[in-house]
Amino acid sequence: MGEFELLARVRERLPPTGPRVRLGSGDDAAVTLPDGATATSVDVLVEGVHFRRGLASLAQIGHKALATALSDLAAMGAEAGEAYVVLGVPPDVDEDECIEVLDGMAGLAVATGASLAGGDVSRAAELFLAITVVGHAASPESFVSRAGAKPGDALVLTGEIGGAAAGLHLLNNPNLAADFVLKGAMDGLRAKSAMEALVTRQLEPTPRLAAGRILASRGATAMIDLSDGLGGDAHHLAERSGIGLRIDGGDLPLADGLAAVAAAAGRDPLELAVGGGEDYELLATLPPDELAGATRLLAETEALKLTRVGEVVDGKGVEIRLPDGRLLESAGFDQLA
Amino acid sequence: MGEFELLARVRERLPPTGPRVRLGSGDDAAVTLPDGATATSVDVLVEGVHFRRGLASLAQIGHKALATALSDLAAMGAEAGEAYVVLGVPPDVDEDECIEVLDGMAGLAVATGASLAGGDVSRAAELFLAITVVGHAASPESFVSRAGAKPGDALVLTGEIGGAAAGLHLLNNPNLAADFVLKGAMDGLRAKSAMEALVTRQLEPTPRLAAGRILASRGATAMIDLSDGLGGDAHHLAERSGIGLRIDGGDLPLADGLAAVAAAAGRDPLELAVGGGEDYELLATLPPDELAGATRLLAETEALKLTRVGEVVDGKGVEIRLPDGRLLESAGFDQLA
Numbered sequence: 012m013g014e015f016e017l018l019a020r021v022r023e024r025l026p027p028t029g030p031r032v033r034l035g036s037g038d039d040a041a042v043t044l045p046d047g048a049t050a051t052s053v054d055v056l057v058e059g060v061h062f063r064r065g066l067a068s069l070a071q072i073g074h075k076a077l078a079t080a081l082s083d084l085a086a087m088g089a090e091a092g093e094a095y096v097v098l099g100v101p102p103d104v105d106e107d108e109c110i111e112v113l114d115g116m117a118g119l120a121v122a123t124g125a126s127l128a129g130g131d132v133s134r135a136a137e138l139f140l141a142i143t144v145v146g147h148a149a150s151p152e153s154f155v156s157r158a159g160a161k162p163g164d165a166l167v168l169t170g171e172i173g174g175a176a177a178g179l180h181l182l183n184n185p186n187l188a189a190d191f192v193l194k195g196a197m198d199g200l201r202a203k204s205a206m207e208a209l210v211t212r213q214l215e216p217t218p219r220l221a222a223g224r225i226l227a228s229r230g231a232t233a234m235i236d237l238s239d240g241l242g243g244d245a246h247h248l249a250e251r252s253g254i255g256l257r258i259d260g261g262d263l264p265l266a267d268g269l270a271a272v273a274a275a276a277g278r279d280p281l282e283l284a285v286g287g288g289e290d291y292e293l294l295a296t297l298p299p300d301e302l303a304g305a306t307r308l309l310a311e312t313e314a315l316k317l318t319r320v321g322e323v324v325d326g327k328g329v330e331i332r333l334p335d336g337r338l339l340e341s342a343g344f345d346q347l348a
Numbered sequence: 349m350g351e352f353e354l355l356a357r358v359r360e361r362l363p364p365t366g367p368r369v370r371l372g373s374g375d376d377a378a379v380t381l382p383d384g385a386t387a388t389s390v391d392v393l394v395e396g397v398h399f400r401r402g403l404a405s406l407a408q409i410g411h412k413a414l415a416t417a418l419s420d421l422a423a424m425g426a427e428a429g430e431a432y433v434v435l436g437v438p439p440d441v442d443e444d445e446c447i448e449v450l451d452g453m454a455g456l457a458v459a460t461g462a463s464l465a466g467g468d469v470s471r472a473a474e475l476f477l478a479i480t481v482v483g484h485a486a487s488p489e490s491f492v493s494r495a496g497a498k499p500g501d502a503l504v505l506t507g508e509i510g511g512a513a514a515g516l517h518l519l520n521n522p523n524l525a526a527d528f529v530l531k532g533a534m535d536g537l538r539a540k541s542a543m544e545a546l547v548t549r550q551l552e553p554t555p556r557l558a559a560g561r562i563l564a565s566r567g568a569t570a571m572i573d574l575s576d577g578l579g580g581d582a583h584h585l586a587e588r589s590g591i592g593l594r595i596d597g598g599d600l601p602l603a604d605g606l607a608a609v610a611a612a613a614g615r616d617p618l619e620l621a622v623g624g625g626e627d628y629e630l631l632a633t634l635p636p637d638e639l640a641g642a643t644r645l646l647a648e649t650e651a652l653k654l655t656r657v658g659e660v661v662d663g664k665g666v667e668i669r670l671p672d673g674r675l676l677e678s679a680g681f682d683q684l685a
Contacts (some may be wrong), residue, residue, distance in 0.1 A: 031550065031668060033385070033488040034488070034491075034493055034592050037588070038424075038493045038494050038495070039387075039389060039420040039421075039423040039424050039493075039494065039572060039573060040388055040389035040420050040421060040423075040426070040483065040491075040570075040586065041387065041388050041389070041422070042385060042386070042387050042488050042491050042493075043386050043388065043488075043590045044384075044385045044386075044487075044488050045382050045385075045536045047381075048378070048381045048382075049378065049380050049381075049382060049386075049432070050371070050376075050377035050378065050379050051377055051378045051380065051432060051465070051466060051482070052376060052377035052378070052466065053432045053433075053434050053466055053467060053478075053480060054434075054468050055434045055436065055466050055469075055470045055473050055478065056470075056471045057436060059469065060470055060471050060472070061470070083376040083377050084376075086377075087375075087377045087379070089377070093388070093530070095388060095390045095480055096390075097391075097434070097478040099392065099436075099476060112375075120672050128388070129388060129389065129390055130390060131390050131391055131392045132392075132477075133393075133394045133397055133398070133476075134390045134394065134397050135394050135397070135471045135474065135476065136396070136473045137472065137474075139433040139436060139470075139476065141390075141392065141468075141474065141478035142386075143390060143432055143480040145388070146377065150381075151370040151371070151379050151380075151381050154371075154377075154379050156371055156375045156379075157375050157376065158375070235376060236376060242395060245455075251374070251375065271494040286677045294409060307671075313565045319668060329358035
């Protein structure tokens with residue numbers, strides 16, 4: 012496979028770029044004209060660390076790499092702009108398979124309005140994808156960092172959590188399906204559809220870009236996406252904001268089917284939800300008087316649930332009160348995992 | 349090594365960021381406020397493909413990864429802005445060694461005015477570095493693409509070529525030193541200093557950022573940096589501009605010591621210079637009446653030579669006339685290598 016030939020094939024298949032891109036792939040650099048401030052994030056997915064080719068299709072791997080990068084832009088309240096893709100290609104991945112990876116990425120790019128504006132490719136020992144994404148907003152102050160949470164703010168969470176961890180568990184344990192139906196006491200059809208949803212949740216996450224912009228527009232004071240898991244990511248937000256977070260474990264919105272998978276696996280569903288990661292939902296702090304408006308907007312425009320899961324308090328760290336009364340004092344992801 | 353611990357250590361050591369960076373490493377994304385148009389390029393260096401740890405220090409590997417990325421911005425006539433770094437770390441590279449890589453990068457960032465504004469790190473099977481760089485200019489039209497060369501333009505080259513290829517040859521053949529002195533008919537001291545310069549040229553290339561901006565300001569119609577080698581890169585420029593290039597091999601500015609290394613290696617120096625790559629000099633097309641002014645400016649402000657090496661003609665492809673009268677019809681790098 013020649014690098015130039017592959018790049019030429021990739022360029023032919025790229026979806027049209029957005030209006031900010033004045034010169035796309037194929038020159039020394041892409042040229043864009045941002046119309047305000049930019050938010051830029053980089054993410055890398057490495058075979059054997061972040062994905063396994065046996066469990067995910069190449070298109071799903073491409074989708075997930077771009078999704079995890081765009082999720083960081085969602086957490087800033089940014090509009091998706093440009094994506095730049097580096098592909099490390101091992102000897103057993105051929106040119107057609109590289110195109111499959113790119114096609115998975117291009118599908119999500121079109122769905123989110125992101126432009127694939129450039130990239131590089133190299134031979135490598137293992138498959139890896141390094142993605143840089145650039146998001147846009149009117150001014151630097153329009154973005155929501157992790158640092159602005161204030162005591163008294165409500166702590167809110169989009170969607171449901173635990174689904175990605177449950178999906179990973181199902182992927183890793185193909186024989187779990189029967190147990191899942193039996194111990195979970197779900198009927199067969201409902202169990203199958205819930206299982207598929209959990210697996211999709213793990214393999215093809217959705218970056219909450221529109222939700223992030225809505226939360227930013229409703230005055231979110233701090234925001235982070237859940238990549239490491241609620242326990243760890245809440246800690247990152249608390250640390251950067253210099254505040255404490257109190258979370259009521261009983262209020263956490265758990266993914267449909269999580270309880271059944273957890274039961275079949277002999278795990279605590281809350282532990283999976285809090286420590287599992289990769290849900291890519293948004294955790295934000297909001298002035299309490301914005302809660303009702305933000306909830307309504309998200310439901311109406313995105314059909315997405317917003318749940319108040321706790322509050323910002325003076326102090327440090329994250330406290331998660333479990334329904335059985337136990338208290339998890341979180342110093343980060345490792346302690347909860 | 350914990351990812352978060354390493355990132356925290358890296359952040360502590362980062363040089364201060366430039367005025368466009370409003371929020372640096374440590375949040376979901378870096379926030380910048382560009383003051384015009386941006387040029388963005390990504391480059392990946394993979395162990396065993398682009399470098400070997402035995403031949404280059406970790407700091408040199410970091411330097412080179414950033415240098416090759418910044419060289420693409422130089423070829424656009426851009427001012428260096430922000431750099432985002434992805435590091436793939438194999439089991440035999442420890443945290444201190446990661447810091448060495450970053451220190452090499454930080455040294456060049458400070459020297460070029462680039463800000464290290466974000467990054468990601470992952471375990472990997474082999475060491476790799478994926479770098480995204482963002483450069484700035486007043487407007488999209490201020491950048492110089494590969495596409496604007498016009499028949500009648502002069503073809504010019506900064507600095508000297510062949511040095512990086514000769515340096516690689518010396519690195520790959522440690523016993524060449526004696527031959528180098530003997531066959532090259534250079535005295536010992538001069539040979540040693542020339543050898544060191546060639547090896548440095550290979551391991552620590554200099555992105556020609558100031559030269560790129562000067563050539564852009566003097567009306568360069570097209571520009572590219574020499575990463576693949578003059579033969580291949582001239583072809584890229586000719587193809588994108590839809591013109592032909594005639595290069596006089598006898599006019600090519602060859603690195604000091606190249607002839608001696610080529611003689612010792614039994615290679616043709618011109619072949620090394622044209623096919624070797626990695627010199628990261630700039631190849632540009634200029635209206636002929638700008639040639640004298642650009643040459644003077646580069647000499648005065650950058651102490652850098654500008655050589656007219658050929659011309660833009662109607663037609664297609666690249667023709668390199670060798671001093672012995674032979675004509676190389678270049679269809680790209682592969683044919684010349």
